């Protein structure tokens with residue numbers, strides 16, 4: 001609760017808390033205003049709890065009129081802010097930028113497409129008042145999502161939780177209200193390859209999970225193709241688990257063991273039955289299998305190496321073009 005109180009200096013007459021609402025946007029021109037309207041439907045609640053709001057739209061290099069729409073909102077309402085990236089850096093970068101820019105005692109991450117209903121905010125806030133450091137949401141249904149996508153998503157979460165010590169909750173959304181302390185903890189993880197769902201789990205703190213039914217995107221199209229999601233899942237695995245490396249090592253050991261057994265078998269067989277030259281098909285199979293496994297393991301190592309390579313370059317996570 002400490003963070004919530006930070007604006008209440010001694011002698012302050014009113015004790016307003018600042019809530020930063022962070023909205024990553026990529027080609028969301030149709031949703032910018034809808035989101036604003038929907039968020040401020042909670043105006044009575046904000047007033048009652050003496051919460052001041054700053055609304056940060058992070059324009060992740062949109063090619064449509066997203067920035068223009070936000071600029072217009074900014075002219076109408078000074079609580080609205082815009083940070084525009086120089087190009088599309090991805091939602092993870094937008095989240096990081098938003099958290100960096102946020103000045104609030106509390107911060108909340110929300111999608112622009114209204115899949116994260118702002119109507120949940122009062123309930124989330126209640127748990128912060130109760131003393132939770134962060135209130136997270138997960139959707140319990142995946143209604144309106146392609147069946148194959150749901151299947152692979154479930155598979156990913158099951159696998160991920162097997163091979164990673166960091167807890168990653170199935171159906172967890174990035175929609176999360178957190179205290180300044182948690183925001184600072186997340187910001188302290190300045191890694192280049194960002195997998196926010198894992199980072200949230202990694203930092204810990206007392207987290208309350210709220211469940212809700214999936215809401216379909218208001219307007220526009222999802223920015224995630226199946227392939228993009230697949231690559232993102234690999235990112236998650238590599239960022240939060242080294243089990244694939246262990247698998248590679250174990251597989252190597254297993255094949256060595258197998259080789260020794262085969263050597264023993266062949267020597268014994270030659271001594272007992274002589275050496276009729278045959279068996280090139282089996283030889284071809286063995287060569288293919290073993291070289292396949294070798295390349296596969298090399299690939300795993302390569303994945304970690306490439307991530308390490310990107311980390312050591314220390315490139316900025318995002319570049320700003322405009323900051324209102």
Ligand code: UDP
Pocket residue numbers: 023024025026027028060088089090091094110111112113115217221222223224
């Ligand atoms: N988004 C972003 N950068 C990207 C892709 C998406 O900032 O490169 C934003 C997008 O504008 C939206 C949120 O991330 O506010 C979630 O994206 P989307 O709704 O497409 O994902 P889904 O809900 O289908 O998983």
Ligand code: MG
Pocket residue numbers: 111113115217222
């Ligand atoms: Mg969405």
